[in-house]
Amino acid sequence: KQEVTQIPAALSVPEGENLVLNCSFTDSAIYNLQWFRQDPGKGLTSLLLIQSSQREQTSGRLNASLDKSSGRSTLYIAASQPGDSATYLCAVRGNYGQNFVFGPGTRLSVLP
């Protein structure tokens, strides 16, 4: 059974810092991995999707990497801004057509 963990559970940084969020999964046989952002009281917004054959994906100030063999993914946020404050969730899919298994999330606060 796939299990997903995220470290740290919460993070508080001053504006402008670069930061890394970590996601680990127990079964390396994944189809893809997706990073989401969740604002308080809102649904999930997709940030980046990495297919199992890919090593990384980039979108603006966000860069996500994937190391399947070690069961890890990282989300790198460059030059953080107060607007980046949210909970960040990673989710993995085991095979084509299967559901996504989520981690518990990392709650990020970027202080002005």
Next chain:
Amino acid sequence: EAGVAQSPRYKIIEKRQSVAFWCNPISGHATLYWYQQILGQGPKLLIQFQNNGVVDDSQLPKDRFSAERLKGVDSTLKIQPAKLEDSAVYLCASSLEFGQRTTEAFFGQGTRLTVV
């Protein structure tokens, strides 16, 4: 394109009452998911549909929860009777399948259920 639509946004009911949630996925998305998210946790799958067929309902508490997706488009999730521990956000998501490489999931705003 329009996103995943869910209603209602909020619902407060007493325990042992029944409640229903509605979801309309992105047009053309064959796969629809219902997730339950308890405060402070990641979402947990309740049920997954492929068109109007159930792919995975192994974590759905079938004694009180039911879901249907008639005609393979919109879906309803029902709880009857509700318990205090059902208080959570219920998220609906959809994704494009059938040979599409980018099987990205898109989520609705969720329905926040409070059982008192």
